[in-house]
Amino acid sequence: MRGTQQAAKKHDVSVVLCGQAGQGVQTVEHLVTRILKAAGYHVFATKEYMSRVRGGANSTTIRVCGRRVAAPVSRMDILVPLNKGAVAHVAERLSPETVLVGEREVVGDDDVESQRFLAVPFTQIASDIGGKIYSNVVAVGAIAGLLGLDLDAVVAYVRRFFAKKTDDIVANNVKAVQAGYDAVGRLDVPDGLKLTFKPSPKVADEMLLSGAEAVGLGAIAGGCNFVSSYPMSPSTNVLTFLAQHGLEQGVLAEQAEDEIAAINMAIGAAYAGARALVTTSGGGFALMTEGVSLAGMLECPVVIHLAQRPGPATGLPTRTEQADLELALYAGHGEFPRILFAPGTLEQAFYLTQRAFNLADKYQVPAFILTDEYLIDSYYNFKGFDLSKTKAERHIVKTTRDYRRYKLTKNGISPRGIPGYGEGLVAVDSDEHDEEGHITEDLNVRVAMVDKRLAKGEALRKDVVRPELIGPKNYKRLVICWGSTYHIVQEALAEMGRTDTAMLHYSQVYPLHPSTADLIRKARRTVVVEGNATGQFRKLIRLHAGVDVDEALVKYDGLGFTVEDVVEGLTEIISR
């Protein structure tokens, strides 16, 4: 069963917007998702876009549901093409059930003949109102009409959104959204699109934000007060967010001349007592790897947000992949401990980023937040963050005259002083150093210092996040995933409805939680779902937990998994 029938049955409608870069797809997406949430509907949105500023074809998938929703589907119940070529761009996702809404000349002859085409001349309507610029808002009105939203509420939201503009502009946008809404009202709209399920006023009060914003807020909650980075998709949104709120939240945000400067600045800032972050992607992170090694050697706490995108080299700059796990795991020459988080939800993106700052500080190690373009650019509504569960835990000591920065201790953690606080001197050196931080070639000291650094790697295992088991406790099959695929795999398994299958999600991928081997051995068959070609997490499990995962469902086309991808992939694997 596909398309609108399914949508009606499941109280689940997907709306896809597609247009050129610079055409305002994002404005439509922003308005539609906010209007839906304000009306009390659960909403999810994600986008795929090209690495260009104008032209091409970008699309956004919005889901509106009667229950919580946080994963993309391939299915399109409503397609709103905004330029010629848009339909072709998403052609693989078209089904006979897909309702196309838009302009005849944009949709193209083949599809205009379809019974499921609803002609709404966005541009003509907009021009009549006062200019083509209003056509996006006409489209918003049309979508609101198709979904049967309350027009007054829609208009009220549009007024609020454009409140800072001139009265004329506000009036024209109101006219535009009304006109789009009315245009659909005059058409014979297929059954099943109108939202018949009841909205919840509680949803209207929930939060709606993106992965980038969740990471940024988590950083602030973790005490981040310094971020230095070089713009690189898709990590830039975190830098932008922190820069925009920097003065108000006490975060010094600096755009560095390159990624090498960025991480060396962050380490310098951390040395002087700041809570420092870098946010980067792909090749930008590759440039930082010497700095990662420096953080390991100096034992400087630094948090690295690595928003993964497909490589090698420049790869697909604006698309998604989970293929930098091994890079993050091994980045930097020499041997030193590290922590790798991979949030699967917006809540985890917030809490784990916050936690990364605390653990980096506690163990004086680099801590990673591994996200990807999909998580960074996706958003959905949820209850919110509980700030009483967060705290910026500090581990800085006031130094005494005899202070030694690298004092040997049992767990490898030397009390961390900073310059200008206390009577001692704080000396750090990228060369092998003695307890005072002075360069040394005493090979006994060398061994002691390696042992000390690695001891911290053992100590931090006490703070490893347990993987989340979802589904039957007495599972026979286990689907393992990590990072951003949490909700996608969860929804796929719910849809498959297998009572013998559970999901195991890792939001910390290194070190692995010690329960890993037992959890995997308990299953008769195991499969890992991950967004790369070589099964990097599967390899990591084999190496660090000593168990083999039987199968891997991988995807590396740059688009990431949809619920259908996982259902089809797992069904095929299970049927073997």
Place this chain on the structure above:
Amino acid sequence: MATDVFEMGDIDIAWCPGCGNYPILKTLKETLTELAIDPKQLVMVSGIGQAAKIPHYLKCHFFNGLHGRALPPATAIKAVNPKLTVIAESGDGDMYGEGGNHFIHCIRRNPDITNIVHDNMVYGLTKGQASPTSRRGFKTPVQVAGVILEPFNPLAVAIALDASFVARANAGDREQTREILKRAIRHKGYALVDIFQPCVTFNKLNTYQWFKDHVYYLDDSHDPSDRIAAFAKATETDRLPLGVFYVNPKSSFEENTQMYRDDPRPLWERDVDAGKLAALIETFRRAG
């Protein structure tokens, strides 16, 4: 001059006997003493190389980081705690070669730090290859037919970038060097002091005597606020001018970040403002 507070006592120094780094170290300690800088408020930042070992040889906080990367951490240290005196000091290969991009952008950023560069026109620690400031024709085990690249001109580049303070000194002349360093450290904003430093092991061309014969001091007729004149002086090659070439007072990076406008505390003393964070989070509830 008694420089006791900076003295390390009997330590093993990794420089060759007669190295030009010794007079620079001694002059630096004297300068810091004269300026009454407290070692507990001084952070020396260096990269890698023979010159970059200097922080190990005087009492201070230090950050001896990666090759070429002294300026980014120095900038950040000053930015997160402006109460500290920050000196970034390394050799010419470190600052102008590996760290060339940071050199350019640090000048643009203008943190209130002093950037001392030991300019010996050769790579010492890696044993005698050309450095960015090696003269054309200088023969090395790698540049076997002599250097064929134009030498990097740090002063001209710094003046072109409208650096806040640009000077050159000669390690062999400690008295004048001390006066130049004093002005540089006192100066608010980025201050470059390129110091000619003989390398007695690998550079048989640019020796103590060679520098003595090829330099002269800028006199009172030079106006350090005149950028064009400063640039012209920086491009002289026959005899190499020493002294303060250019001074352009302007607000520092730390000031420009606005982080200390309402709150003089260094960042480590500040806590998360839970109220402000909660207010920001609330904005994501109200559709906007």
